[in-house]
Every structure is written in structure tokens, then in C-alpha cells.
Amino acid sequence: MSESTDPDPRTGGEAPTTGDEADPAARIAAGYAFTGPALDLGALLWDGACLPDRQIRIPLSMLNRHGLVAGATGTGKTKTLQLIAEQLSAHGVPVFLADVKGDVSGISAPGTPDGRVAGRAADVAQEWRATGFPSEFYSLGGIGPGIPLRSTVTSFGPVLMSKVLRLNQTQEQSLGLIFHYADSKGLELIDLKDLRAVAAFLVSDQGKPELKGIGGLSTATAGVILRALTAFEQQGAAEFFGEPEFDTGELLRTAADGRGTVSVLELHAVQDKPQLFSTFLMWLLADLFNDLPEVGDLERPKLVFFFDEAHLLFDGASKAFLESITRTVRLIRSKGVGVFFVTQTPKDVPADVLAQLGNRVQHALRAFTPDDAKALKAAVRTFPDSPYDLEELLTGLGTGEAVVTVLSENGAPTPVAATRLRAPESLMGPIDAAALDRAVKSSPLHSRYAEPVDRASAYERISAEQAAAEAAAEAAAAAAEAEKEARTAQKAGARGAPRPDPSLAEQVVGSGLFRSLARSIGTQLGREISRSVFGTARKRR
Numbered sequence: 001m002s003e004s005t006d007p008d009p010r011t012g013g014e015a016p017t018t019g020d021e022a023d024p025a026a027r028i029a030a031g032y033a034f035t036g037p038a039l040d041l042g043a044l045l046w047d048g049a050c051l052p053d054r055q056i057r058i059p060l061s062m063l064n065r066h067g068l069v070a071g072a073t074g075t076g077k078t079k080t081l082q083l084i085a086e087q088l089s090a091h092g093v094p095v096f097l098a099d100v101k102g103d104v105s106g107i108s109a110p111g112t113p114d115g116r117v118a119g120r121a122a123d124v125a126q127e128w129r130a131t132g133f134p135s136e137f138y139s140l141g142g143i144g145p146g147i148p149l150r151s152t153v154t155s156f157g158p159v160l161m162s163k164v165l166r167l168n169q170t171q172e173q174s175l176g177l178i179f180h181y182a183d184s185k186g187l188e189l190i191d192l193k194d195l196r197a198v199a200a201f202l203v204s205d206q207g208k209p210e211l212k213g214i215g216g217l218s219t220a221t222a223g224v225i226l227r228a229l230t231a232f233e234q235q236g237a238a239e240f241f242g243e244p245e246f247d248t249g250e251l252l253r254t255a256a257d258g259r260g261t262v263s264v265l266e267l268h269a270v271q272d273k274p275q276l277f278s279t280f281l282m283w284l285l286a287d288l289f290n291d292l293p294e295v296g297d298l299e300r301p302k303l304v305f306f307f308d309e310a311h312l313l314f315d316g317a318s319k320a321f322l323e324s325i326t327r328t329v330r331l332i333r334s335k336g337v338g339v340f341f342v343t344q345t346p347k348d349v350p351a352d353v354l355a356q357l358g359n360r361v362q363h364a365l366r367a368f369t370p371d372d373a374k375a376l377k378a379a380v381r382t383f384p385d386s387p388y389d390l391e392e393l394l395t396g397l398g399t400g401e402a403v404v405t406v407l408s409e410n411g412a413p414t415p416v417a418a419t420r421l422r423a424p425e426s427l428m429g430p431i432d433a434a435a436l437d438r439a440v441k442s443s444p445l446h447s448r449y450a451e452p453v454d455r456a457s458a459y460e461r462i463s464a465e466q467a468a469a470e471a472a473a474e475a476a477a478a479a480a481e482a483e484k485e486a487r488t489a490q491k492a493g494a495r496g497a498p499r500p501d502p503s504l505a506e507q508v509v510g511s512g513l514f515r516s517l518a519r520s521i522g523t524q525l526g527r528e529i530s531r532s533v534f535g536t537a538r539k540r541r
Contacts, residue, residue, distance in 0.1 A: 024387045028163065028480055029054035031414040032406075036061060037300065039087040041361070041404060043124040045418035048348055052125035057357060058084075062407040064301040064338040065343070066329060066356055070346050070379075071363020076400040080361055081306050081342050082107055082424040085262055089133045094252050094260040094358075098281070100309035102268035105436055106427030120400065120423045131425040134255035135262045137440050138246075141239030141282055144269025145436050147449050148239075149246045153284050154182070158242070160286060163324055164237075164279045165228040177211055178202060187458040191241045192229055194458035199225055201462050207494045224305035226374040235273045243453045248287045250445060252303055266436075274312045280314060283341075285328045285534045287535045292335040302336035310341035311348040326352045345375050346382055357408040364397035375530035386416035393418055 025046040037060040044054035069084075071077045078101070085095045085107060097104050110130035111117065121128040139146030153161070158179040162172035182189055189195050201207040203222045211217055252480050253261045272278055285305075290303065307313060314322070329339050341349055341357070345365060349357075362381070367373045379389040384405060394403060397418070404419045431439075440446060 007206060013506065015270050016189060019441060025051060025054055028387075028415040028417050029056075031408065032057050032417065034059045034409050036101075036409055036416075037091060039063075039084060039091075040126075040422060041083070042126075042306055042419045042421040043422055050123050050420045052123065054405055055125070056417045057176050058406045059409045060093075060300045061297065061357065062411075063088070063297070063304050063411065064333050064336055065095070065358035065407050065411075066338055066405075067340040067359030067361070068346060068357045069306075069340060069342045069361045069363075070344060070348075070355070071402065072344060072366045073470065074399065074420065075363035075397070076402070077363055078308065079400065079424055079428060080208065080363070080402065080421055081308060081340070082426065082428070083422055084307060086131070086133055086342070086424055086426055088304055089260040089262050091300060092254055092258050092260050094254060094303050095262045096251050096269060096303060096305045097262060097264045098269045098305075098307045098309075098359050100271050100277075100312060102266060103430050104264055104308070105135075105137065105266070105430045107262055107264065108132050108137075108439060109427040109431050109435070110427050111423075111427050117423045124420055124422050126422045128423060131264050133426055134257075134259055135439065136250075136253075136263055136353050136443055136445060137436060138263060138265045140265070140267070140270055140276060141236075141242070142450075142452075143239055145234060145433070146264075146266045146440055147443060148244045148452070149265070149280065150240060150244065150449070150452070151280075151287075152243060152245050153191060153241050154179075155245060155282050155536060156279075157286075157519075160282050160324070163282065163489060165225070167225065167228065171221055171224055171228075174217050175225055175468065177214065177217055178225075181210060181215075182458060190243055190455070190457040191199075191459075192233060192238055196229060196464045197459040198225060200501070236270060236276050237279060240276060243294070243455065244449055246449060248284055249291065251288075271309075271312070274315060278313055279306065282328075283536065285325075288337060289328060289332050289335060290536055294334050295336045296334060298336050301338045304340065306340045306342060308342045309424065310343040313341075314348065314350060316317040322350050322352065326350070326356070329353055329356045346379050347375050349437055358413075360403075360405050362394065362403045363401070364399075365394045367395055383416050384413050388416060388418060390416070524539070 011370075025044060028046070029044055029051075032055065034057060038057040041058060042057045043050050043052045044056055045051070046054075050088055068082050069077050081097065082104060085097060090096050097107070109132045113128070113130060119143065120126070138149050141150055142148035158172070158176045162175050167175060177190070178195070178199050181187075181202060185193075187198060189198065199217070199222050202217045203219045203524065208216065214382075231440065247279040250259075251263050252327075255261055265280075267277055271375060274330075288303070295302070313325070332339065340359075343349060346354060346362075362379065362383075365372070365376050365379060367376045376391060376394060383390060383403070388403075390403065397403070400421050400423075402419055402421060404414075404417045406414050408414050430436075
């Protein structure tokens with residue numbers, strides 16, 4: 001076999017190759033020549049040149065194998081997210097975007113043609129057309145612009161609530177008892193004050209007997225839980241819990257023209273409340289996991305999530321939180337849902353989660369400090385073997401360029417490909433506040449979710465029953481005192497008088513009303529609530 005030499009892609013020097021390896025660019029591009037539907041990312045970069053005839057793509061069927069979009073600030077991560085989301089929508093796949101910085105709302109509006117867009121399109125052989133995509137805008141509990149997303153405490157469940165409250169194992173078990181009691185009695189926990197009311201009741205004199213047979217709830221543990229709830233509320237969580245509860249099935253909608261709806265969760269108003277954001281993420285994924293059937297590998301996913309600024313999910317996260325995310329990401333693939341994390345460096349994502357991500361788009365990394373250099377070396381080690389000098393390549397990429405490796409149609413990793421990415425066809429920036437407000441208020445979902453509803457639930461029922469029980473007890477005490485006085489007077493009367501009617505105290509204590517009040521809090525108030533393996537309530541939709 002003959003031997004030839006090729007320029008080294010980084011240094012320009014010559015490296016010996018065999019005849020079969022004479023065109024590394026062709027071999028790399030061949031790894032992206034898929035037969036089925038695929039998303040177009042851009043054109044291959046090799047030896048300092050952009051090769052528009054060498055296209056880099058992601059198979060549509062592999063989007064449920066999850067992914068990572070990473071890179072330093074200003075390298076184009078958000079535009080890559082936007083590019084992939086646009087094409088998913090065009091293929092009829094609904095998309096969910098968590099927009100922390102508030103710069104993704106432009107996906108709903110056509111882009112603005114200019115010299116830079118035209119130059120990029122020419123570089124990568126892109127037929128660019130200004131296009132807006134069908135979008136819905138949401139906010140957490142109405143904090144910031146968007147249709148409010150809310151969950152009831154009952155639906156959220158004890159497992160996830162324990163994780164976000166960062167309770168220890170004993171406290172988590174005690175919280176589980178509180179939910180168990182509420183579930184078994186059909187007491188709906190709509191908001192945080194309902195959970196407070198049940199916890200306080202179960203350590204009261206009236207409530208203590210209710211859990212006696214299964215261990216009870218200590219006053220000290222209840223105090224810890226209530227204090228944790230207070231801290232959680234101070235992060236803004238009270239707005240998230242309530243009704244009307246959001247039906248996560250709304251995220252699976254398509255537009256009338258068949259394109260997937262892009263659901264944008266506007267988080268810039270709560271970016272300083274990462275625990276609130278984490279709460280929503282966990283509930284949303286768990287709720288979808290509960291409701292969606294097993295479907296295996298599909299030709300196209302049912303839904304793809306993008307979590308921008310993913311480091312906010314994991315900063316300060318407990319071990320339990322990370323375990324929950326890892327398990328959910330691993331299992332939700334079989335429900336047809338793909339999850340993409342968008343962050344600055346791969347080290348922002350825990351190793352167990354990173355191992356689940358089959359598709360990688362790595363923008364430029366910086367190496368200004370020893371920590372940066374260490375992170376760069378760690379990032380290089382996560383890629384397959386490559387003819388590129390990845391350390392040099394990753395620090396030399398321009399804005400809108402990235403190193404790509406994805407899963408091929410047969411599930412094998414594709415060759416590492418330096419790529420000049422296509423330009424998004426929608427607006428690269430936020431739409432103005434007035435346009436966003438119009439989009440929110442014109443949505444058919446706005447009237448369904450905009451106004452909070454505070455119907456009678458556990459707090460109101462327990463408060464009313466405790467007040468009634470106290471009133472009955474006071475009446476019984478007054479009647480007993482009156483009876484005592486009557487007996488004293490009776491002793492002074494003539495013997496042989498007719499037996500008096502039942503006393504007032506006997507009438508009160510023996511009445512059906514009093515007996516009902518005495519046991520009403522502990523009786524079945526509704527259908528028992530069943531829970532999934534994740535601890536979230538199963539919904540009857």
C-alpha cells in the first residue's frame with residue numbers, strides 16, 4: 001500500500017499516512033452521511049478551511065439520546081441551541097427551552113438579513129430564509145413575562161419536595177408520613193400553606209393519634225420541615241405551587257402547519273432563585289415520565305428539552321438531587337424525550353449525567369488560568385480519538401464554530417468534526433417586551449392558566465374543623481359547668497323528683513355533630529391519592 005503525506009491540521013507539518021487515509025476530511029464527512037432525516041449543523045472545518053460540500057449533521061432519530069452544548073461565554077452556544085430548536089420544530093418535533101438570560105424569545109420572529117448572515121450562509125452552503133417558529137412563552141408561577149406554570153404540592157410529591165428542601169433521611173421519612181396521611185384521607189395539598197397546616201395538625205393534641213400506629217411525627221422534625229418551607233418560600237417558591245396546575249402535555253403540541261411548538265420558559269426574572277428553577281425542572285421531567293407511555297426508539301422524538309445555563313441546575317445541588325436527575329435522564333429516553341444541557345464547560349455537568357449525553361457540540365474554551373487549562377484537558381479526554389489537536393483546536397475556534405460528535409443512526413459515535421455552524425433563521429436576540437406581552441395574551445393557554453385559583457383545600461378544611469372542634473369543646477365545658485351547678489341545686493331539692501332530661505353536656509358530647517367534629521379530621525375526605533415511583537401524584541386527566 002502506498003504511503004503519502006498530508007498537512008497536519010493544526011501545525012501545517014507533514015504526517016505520514018497510508019493511501020486509505022489520504023483524505024481525513026472525506027473520512028470525517030462520511031461519518032455524517034446519514035440515510036434518514038437529520039438536522040444540518042454546518043460545514044466541516046479542516047486545515048484552516050471551511051468545506052461547504054462536507055456537511056455535519058445529527059440524525060433526527062438520535063435526538064432522544066440527549067446531548068450537551070458547551071463553550072465559553074460569547075462563543076455562540078445560545079445560537080446553536082436556537083439553530084437546533086428551529087430544525088426540530090420544522091421536522092414536527094415540539095421543543096422546550098429554558099431561557100435564563102432572556103435572549104431566546106426571538107425564535108418566534110423572522111431573523112434580520114445582514115452581511116454577517118449572508119456571509120455565514122455562503123460559507124456553509126446554507127439556503128437561509130428569515131423564518132419565525134410557532135412559540136409559547138411561560139413563566140414560573142407568573143414571575144416575569146409568560147403564561148404561569150404552577151404545580152400543586154400533592155402533585156409535586158414528598159420525594160421531590162424532600163430533595164429541594166434538602167432534608168436528611170429522617171426528615172424525608174417524616175415528610176413522607178405527612179404526605180401519606182394527606183393522601184390516605186384525600187386531603188389535597190394545593191399550596192405550601194396546605195402542607196404547613198397538615199404538618200402542624202399532626203403534632204397537635206388532636207392530630208398526634210392519627211400517626212401513632214406508624215411511628216408518629218416528632219415536634220422537632222416538624223419544626224425543621226416548617227423552617228425549610230419558610231426558606232423555600234423566601235426563594236419565591238410560593239408562587240409556583242397552586243392552581244390551575246399546568247398540564248405538561250401542553251408541551252407536546254404542534255402547530256396547525258405541522259411544525260412543533262417551541263415552548264420557551266422565561267427565567268431571567270428568577271435567575272437569582274436557582275432552587276426554584278431546579279424545583280420546576282425536577283417536577284416537569286417526573287410528571288412527563290409518569291404520563292408518557294414507553295415507546296422505545298422512534299424515528300423522531302416526541303419532545304426535546306434544552307436547559308440553558310445548566311450550571312444553575314447543579315450549583316449547590318444535593319446528592320439526592322443529582323441522583324434524581326441522573327435517573328430521570330437515563331430513563332426518560334424510552335418515553336421519546338431528549339434532554340440537552342447548555343453550559344460553559346463539560347465539568348459543569350456531573351459525570352453521571354454527562355455519561356448519558358450521546359451528542360456533543362463543544363464551542364471554544366478559554367485557558368487563561370490553571371483551572372481553565374485543567375478543564376480544557378478534561379474536556380479533550382471526553383472526546384473520541386481524533387486527527388485534530390483538540391487542545392489547540394478548542395482554544396482557537398471562532399464564534400459560531402464548534403467541535404461536534406454525535407451518535408450515528410446505528411448508535412456509534414461519529415468522528416470528531418470541527419464545524420462552522422449555520423446561522424439561525426429566526427431573530428438572534430429577544431423580541432421586544434410589547435411583542436412578548438402580545439404573544440402571551442393572545443395564546444389560547446393564557447385564559448386557562450393566567451389567573452390563580454385558591455379553592456378550599458387542606459388548610460381551609462383543617463382550620464374550619466379545628467375551629468368547630470374548639471367551639472364544641474368550649475360548649476361542652478360550659479355545659480358541664482352548668483350541669484355541675486344543676487346537680488348541686490338538685491341535691492337541695494326534694495327527694496323523689498322525676499329524673500331530669502339528659503343534661504346539656506350529655507346532649508352536646510353525645511350528639512352526632514360533636515362525634516363527627518371529633519373525628520372529622522381523621523376520616524376519609526376523598527379518594528386516596530396514588531403515587532409513582534418518583535413520588536409524584538398520578539393525575540386523572
